[in-house]
Amino acid sequence: xxxxxxxxxxxxxxxxxxxxxxxxxxxxxxxxxxxxxxxxxxxxxxxxxxxxxxxxxxxxxxxxxxxxxxxxxxxxxxxxxxxxxxxxxxxxxxxxxxxxxxxxxxxxxxxxxxxxxxxxxxxxxxxxxxxxxxxxxxxxxxxxxxxxxxxxxxxxxxxxxxxxxxxxxxxxxxxxxxxxxxxxxxxxxxxxxxxxxxxxxxxxxxxxxxxxxxxxxxxxxxxxxxxxxxxxxxxxxxxxxxxxxxxxxxxxxxxxxxxxxxxxxxxxxxxxxxxxxxxxxxxxxxxxxxxxxxxxxxxxxxxxxxxxxxxxxxxxxxxxxxxxxxxxxxxxxxxxxxxxxxxxxxxxxxxxxxxxxxxxxxxxxxxxxxxxxxxxxxxxxxxxxxxxxxxxxxxxxxxxxxxxxxxxxxxxxxxxxxxxxxxxxxxxxxxxxxxxxxxxxxxxxxxxxxxxxxxxxxxxxxxxxxxxxxxxxxxxxxxxxxxxxxxxxxxxxxxxxxxxxxxxxxxxxxxxxxxx
Amino acid sequence: xxxxxxxxxxxxxxxxxxxxxxxxxxxxxxxxxxxxxxxxxxxxxxxxxxxxxxxxxxxxxxxxxxxxxxxxxxxxxxxxxxxxxxxxxxxxxxxxxxxxxxxxxxxxxxxxxxxxxxxxxxxxxxxxxxxxxxxxxxxxxxxxxxxxxxxxxxxxxxxxxxxxxxx
Numbered sequence: 193x194x195x196x197x198x199x200x201x202x203x204x205x206x207x208x209x210x211x212x213x214x215x216x217x218x219x220x221x222x223x224x225x226x227x228x229x230x231x232x233x234x235x236x237x238x239x240x241x242x243x244x245x246x247x248x249x250x251x252x253x254x255x256x257x258x259x260x261x262x263x264x265x266x267x268x269x270x271x272x273x274x275x276x277x278x279x280x281x282x283x284x285x286x287x288x289x290x291x292x293x294x295x296x297x298x299x300x301x302x303x304x305x306x307x308x309x310x311x312x313x314x315x316x317x318x319x320x321x322x323x324x325x326x327x328x329x330x331x332x333x334x335x336x337x338x339x340x341x342x343x344x345x346x347x348x349x350x351x352x353x354x355x356x357x358x359x360x361x362x363x364x365x366x367x368x369x370x371x372x373x374x375x376x377x378x379x380x381x382x383x384x385x386x387x388x389x390x391x392x393x394x395x396x397x398x399x400x401x402x403x404x405x406x407x408x409x410x411x412x413x414x415x416x417x418x419x420x421x422x423x424x425x426x427x428x429x430x431x432x433x434x435x436x437x438x439x440x441x442x443x444x445x446x447x448x449x450x451x452x453x454x455x456x457x458x459x460x461x462x463x464x465x466x467x468x469x470x471x472x473x474x475x476x477x478x479x480x481x482x483x484x485x486x487x488x489x490x491x492x493x494x495x496x497x498x499x500x501x502x503x504x505x506x507x508x509x510x511x512x513x514x515x516x517x518x519x520x521x522x523x524x525x526x527x528x529x530x531x532x533x534x535x536x537x538x539x540x541x542x543x544x545x546x547x548x549x550x551x552x553x554x555x556x557x558x559x560x561x562x563x564x565x566x567x568x569x570x571x572x573x574x575x576x577x578x579x580x581x582x583x584x585x586x587x588x589x590x591x592x593x594x595x596x597x598x599x600x601x602x603x604x605x606x607x608x609x610x611x612x613x614x615x616x617x618x619x620x621x622x623x624x625x626x627x628x629x630x631x632x633x634x635x636x637x638x639x640x641x642x643x644x645x646x647x648x649x650x651x652x653x654x655x656x657x658x659x660x661x662x663x664x665x666x667x668x669x670x671x672x673x674x675x676x677x678x679x680x681x682x683x684x685x686x687x688x689x690x691x692x693x694x695x696x697x698x699x700x701x702x703x704x705x706x707x708x
Numbered sequence: 709x710x711x712x713x714x715x716x717x718x719x720x721x722x723x724x725x726x727x728x729x730x731x732x733x734x735x736x737x738x739x740x741x742x743x744x745x746x747x748x749x750x751x752x753x754x755x756x757x758x759x760x761x762x763x764x765x766x767x768x769x770x771x772x773x774x775x776x777x778x779x780x781x782x783x784x785x786x787x788x789x790x791x792x793x794x795x796x797x798x799x800x801x802x803x804x805x806x807x808x809x810x811x812x813x814x815x816x817x818x819x820x821x822x823x824x825x826x827x828x829x830x831x832x833x834x835x836x837x838x839x840x841x842x843x844x845x846x847x848x849x850x851x852x853x854x855x856x857x858x859x860x861x862x863x864x865x866x867x868x869x870x871x872x873x874x875x
Contacts, residue, residue, distance in 0.1 A: 255862060256860050256862065259860075259861075370776070370779075372772045372775040372776050372779070373772070373776060375768060375771075375772040376733055376769060376772035376773055376776065379737075379765050379766075379768045379769040379772060380733065380736065380769060382765045383736070383737070383740045383762060383765050383766060383769060386740075386761060386762040386765065390747070390758035392755070392758075393752070393754070393757070393758050395747060395758040396747075397743060397744070397746075397747035397758045397759055397762065398740065398743035398744065398747065398762060399743075400739075400743060421806065424802060425799050425802060425803060428798045428799050428801070428802045429791055429795045429796075429798055429799050430795075431795070431798065593834050593836075594834070595829045595830050595833050595834025595836065596826070596829070596830060596834070596836075596844060598802065598829055598833075599822070599825045599826040599828070599829040599830075600826065600848055602802075602806055602809065602825060603818075603822045603825060603826070603848070603849070603852070606809070606810065606813065606818065607818065607852070607856070607864060610813075610818070610864060610865060611862055611864070614863070616813070616814055616865065619810050619813060620810060623806060623807060623810055626803075626806075627803065630799070631725070631729060632729075634725070634790060634791070635722075635725060635726050635729050653761040656761060657755055657756050657760070657761065658755075660755065660756055661754070661755035661756070665751055665756075
């Protein structure tokens with residue numbers, strides 16, 4: 193039970209008091225807990241505002257943490273992530289505007305409930321489900337991540353590449369966008385990652401004679417542009433009109449809803465499992481929420497009433513989205529392969545703080561890993577309390593006119609892009625990525641694989657080339673032993689999953705037709 | 709969300725935009741292949757050369773865009789539009805000022821440019837009163853200045869005004 197001990201050590205790290213110099217006075221304050229609260233509140237605001245999401249919110253704030261201790265920095269940033277996950281539900285239910293893509297499914301039943309005057313019930317259900325989903329995923333991380341990491345320590349270059357292959361192949365096979373568009377987006381990401389200095393030979397490549405490209409593209413710039421500027425342009429196009437419902441929240445509503453929710457334990461558990469599965473194989477929170485909603489609709493005896501304000505229709509997507517969002521950190525910590533764009537940005541943070549993500553983290557930086565895991569437990573408890581008590585105040589933020597919010601978001605995006613490398617060229621690139629993000633999104637190209645490929649490109653290439661060097665150029669190295677062959681085979685199955693599942697559906701024929 | 713757009717409004721067709729985008733992505737892929745060949749895509753004395761990996765990545769970009777292009781060209785019947793002109797005007801009313809803002813940053817620094825950006829949005833896009841505009845357009849960048857330059861000691865681009873004030 194070494195993990196339990198480590199976890200309690202992590203709690204101690206998070207809760208520790210530290211002497212700080214504040215306005216000339218030395219005070220002993222629980223620094224990390226304060227960061228946690230700041231992070232959650234910032235995250236909720238980021239989640240509520242259009243144009244700011246978990247991924248680019250964290251990317252913009254990343255430069256501010258360069259001077260912090262890594263443990264404090266990751267607590268702040270991961271809490272922004274939890275906050276953003278919570279925040280998305282508020283706008284979905286009260287305003288019928290999903291603040292984040294993963295809360296789209298929450299609008300289906302959440303907003304009708306608010307229209308019927310049951311906003312408090314819907315919000316309580318959403319927050320509680322989020323909490324349950326996240327908690328399930330954190331427990332999973334606590335129990336499994338150290339095992340996976342220990343296992344992964346034996347990986348050679350070929351196995352490492354196989355894991356990357358599996359991650360990217362599942363994107364192509366499992367995402368709802370057309371597979372060749374997913375492939376195109378992903379390969380654009382890989383191509384951008386290769387620009388500049390070649391890590392192995394030290395040679396310059398793909399710079400086309402320019403000096404700006406020598407340093408290569410930083411994925412943070414892409415994240416801020418694609419998700420920040422691109423999102424604002426999309427919001428402008430859709431024409432914003434905030435007509436919100438009032439939310440009455442008090443203790444009795446919360447308790448009544450909790451009593452109701454207890455009946456849906458099986459629905460919650462199922463949504464947790466769907467969410468964790470989709471989070472670990474990097475499909476992400478958005479498909480997880482839709483899938484969970486769809487399955488709940490099919491199975492529930494109230495299925496016909498879904499879309500008219502059924503509480504199960506809020507529980508299912510919220511639980512799955514949070515389980516997915518949280519469990520996306522499992523492969524990031526244990527294997528160095530992030531399961532979502534925001535996890536990718538956090539992974540970028542690790543590199544900046546000079547921590548090598550992957551299995552060695554559990555050996556070399558125990559305090560950091562367990563501090564982070566402990567902060568996931570505490571952060572979600574703090575988050576639940578904050579959202580349950582502050583809803584009216586948070587909903588008021590949405591009533592700030594877009595004419596004020598939009599330029600301020602644009603300013604913060606520019607500040608964030610500039611501070612990554614103190615380069616003006618990056619701010620221009622952010623704008624280019626913004627336009628690109630708008631057009632790609634409108635044409636149904638997924639952005640997450642593009643970002644993930646930019647983050648992991650160098651490492652995937654390194655693993656690929658090292659594996660080839662040791663095998664003298666034979667591709668057979670990726671099928672040379674049981675472990676690497678089985679990971680590669682899983683990857684191939686994931687890659688051709690849409691073809692395989694279509695085949696299975698054809699064999700089943702009539703069964704599938706009636707069930708759908 | 710935007711899939712069931714009213715097809716009666718006029719605007720560029722989704723199909724044309726898709727085709728244009730697929731061609732652009734294809735050209736990008738060819739550029740990558742070109743650069744990779746220049747860096748060497750063969751087997752050097754110590755393993756694969758620098759262009760080896762980018763070459764195949766570029767190849768996949770070209771293949772993926774070619775398939776998308778083929779699918780788009782052979783698909784029939786959809787009259788869906790990308791966005792109507794009114795919506796595109798909305799998008800440009802944000803995109804162009806943002807570009808101007810970014811260019812301004814190079815000359816005036818980020819704080820002065822931000823005052824201008826916020827003022828433009830509040831006055832032109834949302835028609836707020838001058839007083840409220842002035843208040844917010846000056847306060848927000850000022851606060852940002854204090855947070856970044858004073859508290860976190862992160863230096864952002866500054867222009868003539870800041871130099872005059874001694875920063």
